[in-house]
Amino acid sequence: MASQIERGDAQPIKRAFLDYVDYSALIPNKVSMARDQLANDRNFLTFFRYSCTLIILGFTMLVKFRLPESGQPPPPDDDWLMSRPFGYTFIALGLCLFIYALTRYFRIQYALIHEKNNIEAGWFSFLLMIVLALFIIVVSIISVVRSYTYLNPPNVL
Numbered sequence: 237m238a239s240q241i242e243r244g245d246a247q248p249i250k251r252a253f254l255d256y257v258d259y260s261a262l263i264p265n266k267v268s269m270a271r272d273q274l275a276n277d278r279n280f281l282t283f284f285r286y287s288c289t290l291i292i293l294g295f296t297m298l299v300k301f302r303l304p305e306s307g308q309p310p311p312p313d314d315d316w317l318m319s320r321p322f323g324y325t326f327i328a329l330g331l332c333l334f335i336y337a338l339t340r341y342f343r344i345q346y347a348l349i350h351e352k353n354n355i356e357a358g359w360f361s362f363l364l365m366i367v368l369a370l371f372i373i374v375v376s377i378i379s380v381v382r383s384y385t386y387l388n389p390p391n392v393l
Contacts, residue, residue: 269348276344283337287330290368294326318382322375329368 297319347354 266351272348276341276348280337280341283333283340287334287337290326290330290333294323294328294330297323297326318378325371329371333364
């Protein structure tokens with residue numbers, strides 16, 4: 237079918253149903269087109285995995301996931317005041333990262349189809365990863381300090 241289109245034959249082409257459903261562009265494989273396409277797919281899947289991890293972490297914080305320990309009283313309700321905003325924040329970050337991944341994927345896909353190349357300095361991704369890493373470190377430190385003070389309360393007379 238592609239050979240008929242490339243030759244410019246004026247004969248009508250019978251198309252299968254899946255040809256109408258599948259929206260894919262037939263482009264020539266010049267230089268490194270296949271490699272760039274696979275790299276774009278790989279990067280999208282990496283962003284998708286990272287956004288799913290953030291969303292799952294946020295829901296875990298909202299559900300107050302705790303492993304049961306024998307002889308320990310249930311955690312106080314103060315933890316809900318702290319874990320709730322962090323949980324919603326992680327969910328929002330995960331959704332924003334997913335939307336960014338989708339827009340980036342289709343923007344690069346469009347550029348590849350039109351045989352253009354977008355050279356990025358990578359500053360936005362670099363700063364985004366630094367902000368997310370700092371946020372996760374702060375949440376981890378706060379969680380460790382809160383759990384330590386909960387398990388070892390100060391001696392008050």
